[in-house]
Amino acid sequence: MSVKRLPSCIPIPLDEKELKELVSKTKDWVVMHGIGIRSKTAFSEDSINFAPYLLLPSTFPRKEFERAVEIQTTLNELMHRVAHNQEFLKETLKDTIQVDEFTGSLYKIWETVLNEGVTQKLSLGLVRSDYMLHSDTNKIKQVEYNTISVSMAGVGNGISLYNRFVLEELEHFDKLQNLPENNALTGMTMGLLEAWKIYGDSKAAILVIVEDVTYNICDQRFHEFELKRLNPRVKLMRKTLTDVHMEGSLSENNELMIGNTVVSVVYYRSAYTPEQIPTKKEWGSRLLIERSQAIKCPSIQYHLAGTKKVQQALAKPGALEPFLSDPNKIAAVRDIFTGLFGLDFDEAGDQAIQMALDDPERFVLKPQREGGGNNIYGSEIRDAIMQMKDTKERTAWILMERINPPISTGYMIRPGGQNPPQLAEMISELGIFGVVIGDSQKIMVNRQVGHMLRTKVSTADEGGVAAGYGALDSPYLIDID
DSSP states (O other), rough: OOBBBBOSSOOSOOOOOHHHHHHHHHHHHHHHHTTOOOOOSOOOOOOEEOOOEEOEEEEEEEEHHHHHHHHHHHHHHHHHHTTTTTHHHHHHHHHHHHHHHHHHHHHHHHHHHHOOOOOOOEEEEEEEEEEEEEETTEEEEEEEEESSOOOOHHHHHHHHHHHHHHHHHTTTGGGGSOOOOOHHHHHHHHHHHHHHHTTTTTTTTTEEEOOOOOOOOHHHHHHHHHHHHOOOOEEEEEEEEHHHHHHEEEOOOOOEETTEEEEEEEESSSSSSSGGSSSSHHHHHHHHHHHSSSSSEEEEEHHHHHHHHHHHHHTSSSSSSTOOHHHHHHHHHHOOOOOOOEEOOOHHHHHHHHHHHGGGEEEEEEEEEESSSEEEEEHHHHHHHHHTTTTGGGGGGGGEEEEOOOOOEEEOOOOOOOOOOOOEEEEEEEEHHHHHOHHHHEEEEEEEEEEEEEEEEESSSSSOOOTTTOOEOOOEEEEEE
C-alpha cells in the first residue's frame, strides 16, 4: 500500500511551554556546535546565524535508507567510468555545449587538456547522490548525482549529533538506536588527505577554491579543521579563481604553484555557476589548474559527468551496460531512476516536449546548473517550453518526472522565526556521500562515507539549505511496508 504520510518520531504537538524552552535551548546548541551560516541580508565576517534546522529528526524508511547507502559505491564506480569515457561524454553533450555557454566553456577546457595530453590522470571525487521517496511505491528515486562543491557533510555531521541531543533532552532514550551513525565529515576529509598522500609531496598544499563571499562558511571550514585534526602538518590555502589568476603559475614540470608553494590537491567549493567564473581571467585559472599535476576535486571530466544531460542519457535503455558488467548492479541503478527525457531535436525530444505541454505538473524542467534555484516547476514549464521548443536552447534542458514524496509533520526552526513555532507539513531529500579516487584504468578508493537529510515545507519547490530553501535534518529510521 502506498504511504502518503510518514509518522513523527515522537508524539506531537509538544506542550507549548516545553516547546518554547526546547527551541531556545536547541538554538544555543546548534550555534555553539557550529551549525551555522552567514546572513545574506546582513552579511558580516564577525557573526553567523544558526542554519535552519528541524527540531526533531524526520522519519525515513529503514529499508530504503539502507538501499541508498548500499548502492553508493556502485554509483561511484558508474560515474567514475562515465567521466573517463570520452566518446560517451562527447556524444551526450554535443548539442548542449552549442547552446549552454557555461557547459560549453567547461567542455573547451576538457578538449584542450585532452589535445595537449592529460598531466594528472588521477581524479578525486567527493560526491553525493540525492534521493526522494516516491509515494506511489514508497521507494527512493534519484534526484541527482553531485560531483562539484558537494556541501553539508560538515554541518550535516553536526545535525546528526544534535538529534541525539534533542531525543535525550526529551528522555526518549529508547529511540536513539534509530538514528544512524554518521561520519560524513571525517569520511569526506579522509578523501582529501588520501589524495594529498598519493601526490607524494609532504610540503605541498591543498588548495580550496572559494567564492568571493562565502555564506556557507561553517560547512567549508569544518572540512579544513578536520583535515588539520587528522594531520596538522598539511598546508591549506583558500583562494578565489581571481587570486589564482594573480598568484598562480605552472612550474617546468607542470606543478601548480601558488606563489612559491606547490599545490597537490585542488578542492572546488566554487566554480559551478557562471557567476563564479565571471571573466576570462577566472576561466584562465580554471584551465591553468586543469593543465597542472595537481589532483583535482573534481577534474574537468568529473564536472562534465555531473551535468543533468549525462544523468538523463544514463537513463536510456542500454546506457548502463558499457559501464557496469554486473547485471544485479545495473538493475539496482535502473531501479532508482525516475523518468528522464532529453529535449533534443529528434522524435524522442518532440515526444518529451509534448508530454510537458500536456501535463506540466507531472514534471520538473532542469538546466545544466548546480547550487539550487534553477529548476522550473508546474505551470511555468508550459511557458518555458513554448518559448524554447523551436530553438536550439531546448537541448540544454532535461525533463524529469516529478517525485511525489510522502509528507511528514514537524517544527522547522529558522533565524527570526516565531517561538513557539507552528507545526508544518514537510518533505525530505536524502543525500548519501561518497569518495572515489582513480584514473581511467583503475579505481583505487571507492567508499560510502555518510549521509545528510534536507527538509523543506511541502509547498516549496527548491530545497537547498545554503541557497535558502530548506533546513538541516537527519533521518530517524522506521520499519514500514
